[in-house]
Amino acid sequence: MIGRGMDHSAENLARQGEDRERGRELAAGVLAGERRSLARAITLVESARAEDRVAASALLDAVAGVGDSLRIGLTGPPGVGKSTFVEAFGRHIVGQGKRLAVLAVDPSSARTGGSILGDKTRMELLVREPNAFIRPSPSGAALGGVARRTAESLRLCEAAGFDVVIVETVGVGQSETMVADLTDIFTLLIPPAGGDELQGVKRGVMEMADILLINKADGALADTARATAADYAGALHLLRRRPGDPDGAPSAAAVSAATGAGVAEAWERIVAIDAWRRAEGWRDRRRADQAARRLRIEIEARLWERFASDPAAQAQLAALDGEVRRGALEPAAAAELIVRGGGD
């Protein structure tokens, strides 16, 4: 079989040993809570270089099972004021004596190649807090890759002793699903709007939310935001009755990143849900399901890598690709020929 045992030379084995040692050393720094080690460790797991993969694997093995953070997912549509909210929310959390890490995920679309999130230094005040660690994710990778790397970065923050990790992203494409699948509590930030626009919110995203926060509850929009929160709260109770919620439905509340109104209450609500879920076993069940799904994704990725490094399969693929593109051969039929024909 291809892609394995390809280079068992003494030189290569020695190099792999050094890479593993590099990973373990970094793990020691992470476990000691050193910020520089954590930053370097995240850079390592984000790296696509083969030798870094060996080191990253040793690093992650060395921190397996260590740490116990509350993992909060936060998304919202562009323009809802997410960065400002994370700044206010994060400062409140740090003010409670908690150590906070923020992973800002940028689901740069493969289509545009561009960055959606823009400049992360907008969190000017939070950045200066000694107990806060803010990390933007690398752009350019496909969403699947971002999800895998973010899961590992989250594990590293946890191992470094952070009490709370916020995974934050703009709500586009599948990014909400990704964030919900990485975290314990999924928070959806939405703008104030009349109740009759409820339909416009993607139902799939509503289904995932544990908490809805209606931002911009200040100035001229304060009343609208409160009315929107009331509308959503009512709708959520009507729409859903699900296990895993202390009240049988997610909550909705108005907040203002600008004035800080509702921020403390949002945090208290999250803490209360988490405490209840831990006690009832829901948190562990959710994490177990997430881990099982990630295992499948990791296996699929490795099966593809093995396929991609198989010269016979690649030759078959190259031979049939043109016919498939022209429409002369169905993709399924070509795949059948390629997978049956190559690989060993």
Added chain:
Amino acid sequence: MIGRGMDHSAENLARQGEDRERGRELAAGVLAGERRSLARAITLVESARAEDRVAASALLDAVAGVGDSLRIGLTGPPGVGKSTFVEAFGRHIVGQGKRLAVLAVDPSSARTGGSILGDKTRMELLVREPNAFIRPSPSGAALGGVARRTAESLRLCEAAGFDVVIVETVGVGQSETMVADLTDIFTLLIPPAGGDELQGVKRGVMEMADILLINKADGALADTARATAADYAGALHLLRRRPGDPDGAPSAAAVSAATGAGVAEAWERIVAIDAWRRAEGWRDRRRADQAARRLRIEIEARLWERFASDPAAQAQLAALDGEVRRGALEPAAAAELIVRGGGD
């Protein structure tokens, strides 16, 4: 290697020959434009039974490259009036002397297991048209599976001589991406709303749309719908400048499924875009890219099937699954052990 050459008995080979013959016979009926054959052929490609896969494969091979339909994708949020619009739009197309197939895709979420689209018999008038063929997709499958089967059903409609195939689905989760990736022209149906709610539309979906239609341009909402169309038209021209559009940006127009206002114009616009894209080579390029992506998906599916039918790998998976769920072993590390350890 596992999963192949497992049963080369004479009996099994004879059975496979019969299955292939069954597929080829059905193909003859499809190519003759027989509706019953088409319906049975779609049922065959939707089947998950192993013997049906052999027959389906022969069927698809036999119709490869036949047909030349205009493939239109149509999605919109729940409640926008999609079925009513497809009925009005479809009757207009049939009225132009075209043969029309409608594939109504139901992206039943793995989460809820339920059907979102509901009763397809709502298209009461279109259903009675002799030149229209309406087919709801099976519910219950995962989105990836629905996409694969819908692509094949679409090919069958095309081979049966339909001039136009509409792939219609409610806009939830990733279903829009799926529909856009199956069709030549992606149409997004949205409700009337003030221009300042533009932000609420998922940017990723806007990026995909070739045409935006603002529905319900009748009665009390007529003016709002027209204003919304004007807002979007302006925004789209500001936001985008892309190749593959005759005017460098998608268009936006108000329509009414109830009165039929704007329906003829929407059809003319689609025909004009398609004619321009064919002439400029954009249609073939888009289809080639779609086929290449589908090839990758089909290969990935077969790699997974091969893995899932490998007893050694499955034993490894079973042994490590519990550790992964408990958080004692990282999914990536477990995947490494499983893929390196099993498979041959």
